[in-house]
Amino acid sequence: MTKDNGTISKQKFMEELRRYQKGSVTRRHFLGVTGLGMATAVLGTAIPGLRPRPAFAAGDIGDRVILATWPNYHDEMNFEAFTEATGAHVQVNVFGSNEEMLAKLQAGGSGWDVFVPTNYTITTYVGEDLIIPLDTSKLPNYDAGSFEQRFSDAGSVDGQLYAVPKNWGTTGFAVNTSKLDGAPTPTTWKEFWDLTMEGYSGRTMVHDYQLTTIGNALKYFGYSFNSVDEKELADAEKLLLDAKPHLFAISSDYQPPMRNGDAWMTMCWTGDGKQMNVDMPEIAYVLGAEGGELWSDYYAIPKGAPHMDAAYALIDFLLNPEVNAKEVLAHGYPSADARTNALLPKELLEDPILYPAADLLNALEFGAAATLTDPNRAELLARFKSA
Amino acid sequence: MTERGRKALLLAPAGIWLLVMLALPLLVVFVFSFGERGAAGGYVPAFTLEQYANLPARWTAFKNTLILAPLGTIAALVIAYPLAYFLAVRCSPKWRTSLLILVIVPFWTSILIRSYAWIFILGGRGLPALLESIGIDDIRLINTPFAVLVGIVYGYLPLMVFPIFVSLDKLDKRLLEASADLGSTPWRTFRQVTLPLSVPGIATGCMLVFILLMGEFLIPAILGGGKVFFVGNALVDLFLQSRNWAYGSAVAMTLVVVMLVTVSIYMKFISRLGGQRQDVSLM
Numbered sequence: 001m002t003k004d005n006g007t008i009s010k011q012k013f014m015e016e017l018r019r020y021q022k023g024s025v026t027r028r029h030f031l032g033v034t035g036l037g038m039a040t041a042v043l044g045t046a047i048p049g050l051r052p053r054p055a056f057a058a059g060d061i062g063d064r065v066i067l068a069t070w071p072n073y074h075d076e077m078n079f080e081a082f083t084e085a086t087g088a089h090v091q092v093n094v095f096g097s098n099e100e101m102l103a104k105l106q107a108g109g110s111g112w113d114v115f116v117p118t119n120y121t122i123t124t125y126v127g128e129d130l131i132i133p134l135d136t137s138k139l140p141n142y143d144a145g146s147f148e149q150r151f152s153d154a155g156s157v158d159g160q161l162y163a164v165p166k167n168w169g170t171t172g173f174a175v176n177t178s179k180l181d182g183a184p185t186p187t188t189w190k191e192f193w194d195l196t197m198e199g200y201s202g203r204t205m206v207h208d209y210q211l212t213t214i215g216n217a218l219k220y221f222g223y224s225f226n227s228v229d230e231k232e233l234a235d236a237e238k239l240l241l242d243a244k245p246h247l248f249a250i251s252s253d254y255q256p257p258m259r260n261g262d263a264w265m266t267m268c269w270t271g272d273g274k275q276m277n278v279d280m281p282e283i284a285y286v287l288g289a290e291g292g293e294l295w296s297d298y299y300a301i302p303k304g305a306p307h308m309d310a311a312y313a314l315i316d317f318l319l320n321p322e323v324n325a326k327e328v329l330a331h332g333y334p335s336a337d338a339r340t341n342a343l344l345p346k347e348l349l350e351d352p353i354l355y356p357a358a359d360l361l362n363a364l365e366f367g368a369a370a371t372l373t374d375p376n377r378a379e380l381l382a383r384f385k386s387a
Numbered sequence: 388m389t390e391r392g393r394k395a396l397l398l399a400p401a402g403i404w405l406l407v408m409l410a411l412p413l414l415v416v417f418v419f420s421f422g423e424r425g426a427a428g429g430y431v432p433a434f435t436l437e438q439y440a441n442l443p444a445r446w447t448a449f450k451n452t453l454i455l456a457p458l459g460t461i462a463a464l465v466i467a468y469p470l471a472y473f474l475a476v477r478c479s480p481k482w483r484t485s486l487l488i489l490v491i492v493p494f495w496t497s498i499l500i501r502s503y504a505w506i507f508i509l510g511g512r513g514l515p516a517l518l519e520s521i522g523i524d525d526i527r528l529i530n531t532p533f534a535v536l537v538g539i540v541y542g543y544l545p546l547m548v549f550p551i552f553v554s555l556d557k558l559d560k561r562l563l564e565a566s567a568d569l570g571s572t573p574w575r576t577f578r579q580v581t582l583p584l585s586v587p588g589i590a591t592g593c594m595l596v597f598i599l600l601m602g603e604f605l606i607p608a609i610l611g612g613g614k615v616f617f618v619g620n621a622l623v624d625l626f627l628q629s630r631n632w633a634y635g636s637a638v639a640m641t642l643v644v645v646m647l648v649t650v651s652i653y654m655k656f657i658s659r660l661g662g663q664r665q666d667v668s669l670m
Contacts, residue, residue, distance in 0.1 A: 099428075099628045106429045106630065124427045202527065208613050210628070249530045249612025262511040262529065373427050378629030379444065385624070386447035386616040 061088050065310035068093045068101060068115035070297070072271065073167075075330035082317050088310045096252060097209060098372065105130045105302055112302050113311035116166055119154035119296045120211075120367035126157045131300045134161045138312040141319040143339065151296040151336035154366070163298035164319060167333035169270030170356060170364060171212050171293035174254075176264040178282040179203070189219040189288035193243060195265065201246040205254045205266035210381040211367050212267055212293060213240070213250075219290045226368040233380055240384045250385055258283060274332040274353045285353045287360045294364035296336065413643075419636035428630025438637035445638055448621040449645065455532060455607075455617070456600035459539035460593050466540060467547035467592065472581075474548075475555035487552070490545050498542050502609045505541065509534050509610065530612030538606040543599065547592040554588025555581070583660075590657040594650065601646050618642050 065088045079090040093112070095101050098121045104110045106128065117125060125131045136142055144152065147165050155163040173192050177185050179200070186195055196204040206213045215225035217236040227233065248263045255272055257263035259280065268276075273285030299315045301308070317323060321339040328335050328344060334354045335341060341349060349355060371377065423433040474486055493501060507513055509528040518526050528534050558581065566576040604619030613620075618638065625635030 097628060099630060102428065103627045103630050106427075128427055205612075244614070247612075247614065249614060251608075251613045256506070257510070260507075260510060260512050375424060375629065375631065378624075378631065382444070382621065382624060382629070385613060386445070386451075386621065 061086055061309040061313050062307045063087060064089045064091055065113045065307050065314045066091045066093065066111055067314065068095055068104075068110070068112045070095060070116060072275075073116070073331050073333070075326045077330075078318070078323050078326055081323070082314060085317070086310070086313055088307070088313065090314065102130075110302060111306060113305040113307045114299055114301060114314055116297050117163065117300055118367070119298070120369050120372050122154050122163050122298065122300070123157055123369045124373060125300065126162055130303055131162055132303050132305075134164065134301065135312070136161065139164065139316045139319065141316045141321075143337075146338045148336045148338070150366075154296060155298050163300040164315065165336050166297040166299055166318075167328070167331075168294070168296040168336050169333050169354075170287055170361075171216070171267065171269055171295065172273065172285055172287040173216075174258060174266050174268035174273050174276055174283050174285050176258065176261075176280075176283050179264045185284050185286065187286060187289050189216055189290050189292065192265065192286075192288065193217070193220050193239060196243050197246050200264050203248050203262075203264035204243075204246065205249050205251060205257065205263050206243075206247060207252045207254075207267045208250050208385075209252055210377045211371055213384075214377050214380060215367070215371070216267060216288070216292060217243075219288055219292055222290055225291060225293055225365045226371040228370060228374045228376065230376075233376060237380050237384065240380075241387055244384065244387055270334070270354060271332045274351070277353060287356055287364070289360070289363065291363040291365060294361065294366055296366070297333075416636045416639050419632055420640045422633040422636075424631040424633050428632075430632040430636075433633075438634045439641075441634060442637065442641060445618070445621050448616050448618045448638075449641075451532075451607075451616055452601060452603075452618045453645075453649075455535060455539070455615075456597055456603075459536055459543065459600050460597045462536060462540045463543050463547045463596050464589065464593060467544055468551055468589070471548050471551035471555055471588070475552050475558070476581075490548050493541075494545060498605060499609075501542070502538055502606055505534070505538055505610055509537065529610065530614055532611070532615050534610040535607050535615045538610040539600060539603070542606060543596045546595045546599070550591035550595070551585060551588040554585045554591075558584050586657065586660055590654075593657075594653070597653070598646065598650065601642065601649075 067090055069092060071094050074092070079092070083089050095104075098118050101115060101117065102121060102124065105112075105115075105125070117131075122131075142164050144161075151168045152165045155161060155165060173189075175186060175192075175195075181199075183199075186192055192204075206216075214233070214236055217239045218225060218227050218232060220239055221232070221235050223229070223232045223236070227236075248257065254263065254266040254268065255276060258266055258276055268285060270285075273283075276283045277285055299318065301311045301315070305311050318327065319337075321337060321343055324335055324337060324340040325343040328340065328348075332354065335344075419430050420438055421434050421436070423431045423435060423437070425431045470490075474483060474490075478486060506529060509515075511529075514528055515526045518524075528537075562580050562584075563576055566580050567573075571579070602619050603617055604623050607615040607617045607620055608623075622635055622639060622642075625631050625638060
């Protein structure tokens with residue numbers, strides 16, 4: 001908004017409008033010289049969530065910020081509001097796995113300003129010197145005390161803050177109960193795998209992701225989700241190979257086949273489970289009683305981010321409780337921020353899919369960094385997929 | 388400018404491009420293939436043959452590729468040849484251009500989107516539902532090798548049609564008349580005149596399709612539901628998931644070698660098929 005100086009005559013305004021309509025000046029130039037941009041910004045301050053924060057007031061943060069994130073994980077309107085408030089356009093790159101993000105950053109030159117790593121990757125990023133320590137003075141909306149600790153712990157390594165919490169969730173399974181012929185809804189991973197090889201043969205999907213697919217096979221035997229023990233992995237491999245001929249697909253894109261009835265059961269993340277359950281109540285979301293995965297995503301800034309100021313500004317903007325509440329309403333993943341939760345409707349906070357009962361939640365494990373990078377687990381998944 | 392200088396100037400753009408975009412990356416892959424995986428993935432310099440020793444772990448991926456790539460190439464040829472023949476020989480010139488454009492139209496949108504469309508055609512509510520309505524029950528099409536084959540033929544058909552069309556279009560029609568005048572039946576004319584003269588087109592089409600298929604990963608991933616595993620899929624997993632770049636490089640180098648061997652065997656076979664014609668070339 002550096003060009004918003006002085007007032008503008010009626011005639012000059014009409015001239016600028018014509019120039020804009022003919023396409024000879026940009027929208028930003030038009031908004032700048034006519035003062036409409038300023039007017040919008042002033043109106044914007046009337047909405048508390050959009051009030052400029054010190055990070056924005058620090059001056060020009062550039063015209064763009066590049067965000068690497070997950071599918072269906074943001075409210076587009078918030079990005080538009082950010083652009084209105086700061087002039088920086090949010091360019092979104094969508095990714096399918098943490099490994100893919102890690103591979104991009106390891107290769108260098110990702111060009112990202114902000115990205116969304118999951119809890120178990122952060123120590124690896126720090127160890128590989130790929131992310132920067134966060135300067136909390138540039139994140140006035142970050143209030144460490146308002147986050148539930150188990151969902152914010154992983155953001156700090158050796159007492160230094162590297163990442164701030166975005167959302168958390170669970171990995172369970174979704175099952176189309178209308179195909180059970182009256183049998184009770186399965187409640188355990190043992191039932192998940194047994195049903196796959198019997199009644200639901202040809203109708204089950206597992207993730208194309210070693211962490212969850214192997215982890216949930218380990219759960220069949222009651223082993224840890226994170227096990228890298230040779231014998232335990234061998235048991236899981238045998239189960240996976242036995243189940244493979246009965247699988248509909250090995251893919252993390254499970255919503256379309258679940259919705260059109262090709263698949264009846266799938267490993268599933270919280271938000272997908274909620275989205276399917278809302279549209280098709282016969283699709284239930286189950287947390288295996290033996291346990292499984294609990295995860296938490298974070299915002300972090302890669303080393304060498306090309307638009308560092310914009311990166312801080314975007315994270316701070318998204319940490320604003322009012323903005324964050326809109327995010328949660330849009331994507332359906334719970335937030336660990338008490339300030340955000342205070343703004344959410346009661347029925348959402350009581351939803352059993354989003355906020356599972358304490359006993360189910362306590363059985364879950366966070367994925368471990370060693371699980372992600374374990375070469376044996378990676379090879380096991382390759383054998384399973386090529387079998 | 389000297390003749391030499393002019394030649395050098397003409398070759399420079401392609402030469403520099405090939406050096407920077409092909410030779411150098413290939414060299415990097417070659418060097419990486421003797422390295423080791425870092426603790427958190429990636430590449431650590433070393434000199435070991437361990438990655439090559441480990442190749443049998445991806446044998447199934449090579450096997451699947453070496454079965455489905457030739458099968459897909461042959462299926463595409465069988466479907467493309469009559470179409471190209473019709474377009475070049477039988478079709479009235481009035482329609483030819485429009486029909487040729489129709490062959491290209493699918494390229495106007497991404498193969499990813501077109502493959503997604505096939506998910507719905509082959510999925511439970513598509514063809515199987517139609518078959519069920521005429522009494523053929525419980526047919527599974529999606530996420531099978533058959534679905535991958537359908538996707539391959541669909542995706543690569545234009546690459547097969549065009550070279551064959553070009554070779555048939557150039558065919559001197561007087562040769563066909565001469566053959567008929569000498570008392571040959573239409574079938575014999577086709578077998579002894581048309582087909583041998585279209586061998587360069589067939590060779591080019593098959594080569595284009597086969598080479599691209601050997602590196603294919605998108606169609607098996609989408610229409611095979613992750614259950615049909617090509618070398619391309621193994622490479623994507625090794626570089627982007629387990630981040631074992633050293634092993635991935637060894638698999639990639641092996642694929643290059645396998646491709647060179649199969650393609651040279653194939654070239655030999657084709658040049659014999661083409662009889663006297665020694666001018667079999669890529670384009």
